Amino acid sequence: MVNISTEWLQSVEAFKDVPVEQLRWLAENSEPKTLLPGDFMFKTGEPLNATYILISGKLRLYYMQNNDPVEITVMEAGTISGYLPFSRGMTATIYSEAMVESQLMCFPIEKIDVMIHTQFELTQALVHVMTNRVREYTTMMRQNEKMMALGKLSAGLAHELNNPAAAIVRGASSLRKHLQLMPDTFQEVMSIKMTPEDVTFVKDKMFAILKSTDRPKLTMMERGAKEDDMVNWLDDHDVANGVEIAENFVEFGITIDILEEFKSHMSPNSLSAVLNWIDKNLVTERMVLDIEEASARIVKLVGSVKTFTHMDQSHDKRLTDIHDGIRNTLNIMEYKLRKGHVQLIENYDTSLPPVSIMIGEMNQVWTNLIDNAVDAMQGRENSTLEIKTEKDGTCVKVSIIDNGPGIPENIQSRIFDPFFTTKEIGKGTGLGLDISCQIVKQHHGNIKVNSVPGKTLFSVLIPIH
Structure with a gap:
């Protein structure tokens, strides 16, 4: 094990402003660890029981998607990982695997509370590492969520276009x-x-x-x-x-x-x-x-895609009929509904006034909610998806209802949390509902869920004015 000096710790970017005595305290309270190639610092689902500082070597961070590893980054010497102060994440959501023999300095989670109360600058530095890590990881996962949604969209669209094209x-x-x-x-x-x-x-x-x-x-x-x-x-x-x-x-x-x-x-x-x-x-x-x-089917699909993405308009809010975006989303997702043998019930109040929304962003909300509902009903007989619109006070209310197994009561309060998902590893990033919630809040609206076995109802409320 390499002897860690305070000078080396000061060379780490995150610790450059931390007093020497606090870095010495960190070194004295940490434990050495060696990883051989193929060893894991942690795996998805395992508890995070230490803050890790990579002294030498390389570790790759990745997650699994459809049984294939998707690399996030490669940790070099000086990188800090694992549990960090005030973090809510107590279990690993990714894999960290040694590429070569690597030396680690491990600060045990049991001493985090002492550090918070006695080593202010050190704690501050590690919190800063945590906020940067969350920001970078969130950006990457949001991009991945969009790419997954685009993949589903393109696959369904290719199938839908192939049928009328072959017919022609x-x-x-x-x-x-x-x-x-x-x-x-x-x-x-x-x-x-x-x-x-x-x-x-x-x-x-x-x-x-x-x-x-x-x-x-x-x-x-x-x-x-x-x-x-x-x-x-x-x-x-x-x-x-x-x-x-x-x-x-x-x-x-x-x-x-x-x-x-x-x-x-x-x-x-x-x-x-x-x-x-x-x-x-x-x-x-x-x-x-x-x-x-x-030919008309192809024109309709292309028009739906154009309106769905709102590719020819700015991303400013525009007055629009809320049903246009819902219908375009259903046109795009028709293949998935048909493949899942889902009966669609459309119950629209066509007298609703237009609302001011960012059309492309709200279409993403409809896509996430409908996609989740269809996934929840997968494999069930007599699957039914109902989409209902109505006026609720000063808001337009859109309800998306499925007759799937429902969301367990003990996790209903967490479903809008970033990275929380009940899907299998690789099937989702846990950001769909978080993104939907953020978009609805941008419109000064609200999104709620009510779920029991056999009926799950997501309600989206958008102010009319």
Whole structure:
């Protein structure tokens, strides 16, 4: 063990203004410790029973995330770690592992109280170390929390964008192949001799069907029965491709009575060609609608992301409808809700007045609360998430309610504390609710929790004025 002199201790940045006699007292009341490569100064969950000063060697500090170590920093000679005066943290939240053989000076926690009452400058120096450590660690963990949230967001968004994008590719390919078949149908139709009045009837009737939005909502049994009846009618009238035509016609609300109307305006030999031509137009319409819906879904998602992050606006408060941010957040998180088989209940008071908020920051609050609720219900049957808005005095009140197992009563008072989490190591940083609480306080609002088994309710109150 290296003999620690007061001169060496004065060379440590944190101790440069501490009187020599107090540094001598620190050295006399400390114990030596040697760590070999791979030894731990402390591990996550272990009690912190000393203040450690690294004399020589190197130690790496890290935490586990998804079973992988995430390095925080490397301790060099002169670094102070472990328990510090007035710290509330009595257990380690990270790992400290020796990279090479390292020498430590250990000041036992039992002597902290004596030091506080007799060694003022030394205590002051160590408190300053603690405040710097908390500031740096909090900054790093907040950044990590944001990166974890961004990772969840990007994963869900990629999945949500992939579905409509794939639908567009499939639809465009099918439409191209379908259009290649149109010339044959066109040739058959052009060979038919019909009066101008009959042509006008067929044209007007077909476009009326295409424009109609009143499509029947049928059960599988009802649809099957109607298709069978139509196939029989088509077969009786020698119409080719009866099964395919019946499927499309039933979907567009065409009935046998409408087929009888078509039949009355053409000769029996013309009926098959005309109905197949109408079918081809209906199929084209359906493919175009599918592509349109998929494209609209992508536009909606991109718009939701833009509004969610508020990337084109300043971060000042703006008057806005509180529901816009909630709906955009739900659009972004739709994949996670669907994956967790969560039933969503939206109970909004749409008469609420606009509130002045930092939109992007409040979206982060909705994201944290909804994400926690979905995680809490993971693996439960009949998971239900309710989001309710209402006026509460001079505030807008947003309630997020889940039917998960609830938060144990003995930890409810701690859930807003920084770094406190009930999730597994690597699943969370314990900053989501702390960040949410800080954001709500910036808006002069309040966030509360009420939880019993089967119902957890988070309430966010934002002043209207």
